[in-house]
Structure formats: structure tokens, C-alpha cells
Amino acid sequence: MKVLVINAGSSxxxxxxxxxxxxxxxxxxxxxxxxxxxxxxxxxxxGKEDYVVEEAMPSHNEAIDLVLKALIDPExxxxxxxxxxxxxxxxxxxxxxxxxxxxxxNDDVKKVIRExxxxxxxxxxxxxxxxxxxxxxxxxxxNVAVFDTAFGMSLEPYAYRYAIPEEYYDKYKIRxxxxxxxxxxxxxxxxxxxxxxxxxxxxVIVCHLGNGSSISASIGGKAVDTSMGLTPLEGxxxxxxxxxxxxxxxxxxCDHENISVxxxxxxxxxxxxxxxxxxxxxxxxxxxxxxAADGNEKAKLALDAFRHKVVKxxxxxxxxxxxxxxxxxxxxxxxxxxxxxxSILKHFSYAGxxxxxxxNKVRGERAEISTPDSAIRVFVLPTNEELAIxxxxxxxx
Ligand code: AMP
Numbered sequence: 001m002k003v004l005v006i007n008a009g010s011s012x013x014x015x016x017x018x019x020x021x022x023x024x025x026x027x028x029x030x031x032x033x034x035x036x037x038x039x040x041x042x043x044x045x046x047g048k049e050d051y052v053v054e055e056a057m058p059s060h061n062e063a064i065d066l067v068l069k070a071l072i073d074p075e076x077x078x079x080x081x082x083x084x085x086x087x088x089x090x091x092x093x094x095x096x097x098x099x100x101x102x103x104x105x106n107d108d109v110k111k112v113i114r115e116x117x118x119x120x121x122x123x124x125x126x127x128x129x130x131x132x133x134x135x136x137x138x139x140x141x142x143n144v145a146v147f148d149t150a151f152g153m154s155l156e157p158y159a160y161r162y163a164i165p166e167e168y169y170d171k172y173k174i175r176x177x178x179x180x181x182x183x184x185x186x187x188x189x190x191x192x193x194x195x196x197x198x199x200x201x202x203x204v205i206v207c208h209l210g211n212g213s214s215i216s217a218s219i220g221g222k223a224v225d226t227s228m229g230l231t232p233l234e235g236x237x238x239x240x241x242x243x244x245x246x247x248x249x250x251x252x253x254c255d256h257e258n259i260s261v262x263x264x265x266x267x268x269x270x271x272x273x274x275x276x277x278x279x280x281x282x283x284x285x286x287x288x289x290x291x292a293a294d295g296n297e298k299a300k301l302a303l304d305a306f307r308h309k310v311v312k313x314x315x316x317x318x319x320x321x322x323x324x325x326x327x328x329x330x331x332x333x334x335x336x337x338x339x340x341x342x343s344i345l346k347h348f349s350y351a352g353x354x355x356x357x358x359x360n361k362v363r364g365e366r367a368e369i370s371t372p373d374s375a376i377r378v379f380v381l382p383t384n385e386e387l388a389i390x391x392x393x394x395x396x397x
Contacts, residue, residue: 008130051076089393093123095147152178178226186388210331217317239283242272277302
């Protein structure tokens, strides 16, 4: 079975064609500048040079048409015709409080995705455009929606409710949803398998640390807590997002700087995080680490503040689950930044975590990095959201 995985953004569309016989990626690519002058498709097939098409893509419809053309191209294609694509899996940001897991798309599902536009204003409209473009280009194929919020739907009310008047939950379903759910689901499940944890009550903490960062706690693959909230702004300090802060800060800055709440939210999403703490040096941890090593105090502050929040969150989840069987690191930082991993894990010697310094040198590959006598096993486990979406698509098609 071949599954096309689509991640549609407002002006971009990423895709992968995965052969589920052996879960190999046959082709992948990116459409950029959809709806903007200078649209471009870059199509990658393992073992071949990139195939670049510069053609107008006024909407996602043209983008999908070009993707299909590339997939069946005599030279750069990987299938003889679109009929060989058995189903399409879509990354959808927000399923609101309605969808607790992935679902085969029909008109009712599209209605809910539309109703969640105000919860995911940047992503849900684009996700729906991607779905409708695929329905148009490949009529009759099974389309599956995999929601980034679904993993967080297993939280108990005491973990997902904000302590604000009930009417806001009743009227608008204001609650903690959690994001990166597909990644957390994939990594927690793969950690359980890779570590061969005994069936049942497997307590896993997944640290997805990248430009966007979040941590989840799960038992038996079901989330019990997660650090992002109504939006991806809550929780850890990220590349350019502030993470948690006193809401009064918003009012104070809006009043004193005479800016709107919308402007303030843009600042909190795009101009904050380690970028801000480093004095606008960089949101990239490689730059920050080398600047800190050269004595840059602001870069050091940014890294220290990031680590402090990660440590507090892991510690909180250890308390919530009365310990953990495994901790997994994923995302660009989690998979590659050995020094950050080591400095985070040093805080958990009280919990009996012991790291093997040699094994912790691993980058971007699955590995157990704790010592055999560590009380909690620690892993590096690269995330693969596309594969997670493809697996869900197979399950539901
Ligand atoms: P992601 O959003 O998961 O793609 O992660 C991107 C971030 O990972 C980048 O902004 C970097 O901060 C970080 N990153 C990637 N590679 C490395 C590396 N080798 N060492 C430290 N940080 C890295």
C-alpha cells in the first residue's frame, strides 16, 4: 500500500509518498510560495538529483496537481499513475474537543476542521485547502485526518482545564489541547517498543525539543499531561516563543507600549524565546552554544533559561506519574544537542538517572543513552511525523 502524506501550510505544502510494505520513503518534496509570485516545487527521490519545477501555483489545487505530475514523471516519478496511490494522510492542526483520534475524512469531519479555524487560524484553513485539493485531484481516494491535538485529548480535566470561569470552557472550549501530538504519539509508542517495556503501565516522558518545543507525559501510550496549551505558545521557552508567562505581562506591555493584544501575541510567538533572551543573537541552538562558549553572557542566559524550564517540566511529570520508565529526546535539539541533553539529565541524579557519556554522543539516531544501572532508561528517538500519519492512514483506510 502506498500512502501520500500531506502537510499543507498557508503558502507551502510538504509531501511524502511512503510505501507501507517496508515504510520506505519513495519521494518527498515541498511546494513553496503557493499563492505568491515565484512558486516552486522541489521534488526529491532517493538516489536522484532534486527535480525543481518553477510554475505558478495560485492555490493548493495547482500545487497538488504539480505534486502528482512529479510523482508520475517518466524520469523523476516513482509511480506509473496516481492510481497507485492508495490513500492520503493529512496533518491537521486542530480537531477541537471533538476528535480524540485520527479519522477518515467526510463532510462532517471537514465541517469540524472549519469550525476550528479560530482555534488554529494559521493552520486549519490551509489544512482544509490541502484536503479539498486532494479530493479534487484524486476523487474516490480515502483521505485521513491526523490531528496534532488528538494525543492531548486523553488528559483528565484536572490536567486540561484552565482555572478560569467555567463559561469560557462551556462557550469556547478554552482548555489545554497540546500540540506536536503526532510526534509525541509516535515517539512514546516507538520508545515503548524499542525499550521493550512490559505491556501495560509504561510511563514515558517525551521531550520534543526543536524550534518549537514541548514535553509530554504518557502512561501506556496515552497522554496524561503535555506542556503546550490552547495554542503552541504555552509551556517551554522555544526558539522564538516565550512559553509560560504571567498574563499580566501582556496587559502591562500593551498599555505601556500602546500596542494591541494581536501585536503582543506576534511578539510572544515570533520575537521572544531564546532569540529574545540572547539579545536577538539567534534562535538556533548551534549559534547560541558557540556564542556562549565564546563568553557571550546573553547566549548563556538563553540556554540556561531554556534548560531550567525543561528540567522543571520533566521533574513535574516525574512527580505526576510517580516516576517514569523511560525518557525520550526528539526534535532538532533533542536528537542532536548532546551537551544540552547531558546538562538537562544531570539534574535527575536524585532520581537515579545515569547517562553514558559515550552513548550520549549520538546524533539523529535511535540509541539508549543511559547506563544499564540507570533507574530510568533514557533514549534518543528521532521523530517521524510523516510515518506516524501514514500508519494512521493505513489503519483507517
Ligand atoms: P526542529 O524544529 O525540530 O527542526 O529543530 C530545529 C532546531 O534544532 C534548530 O533551530 C537548532 O536550534 C537545533 N539543532 C539542530 N541541529 C543541532 C545540533 N547539531 N546541535 C544543536 N542544536 C541543533
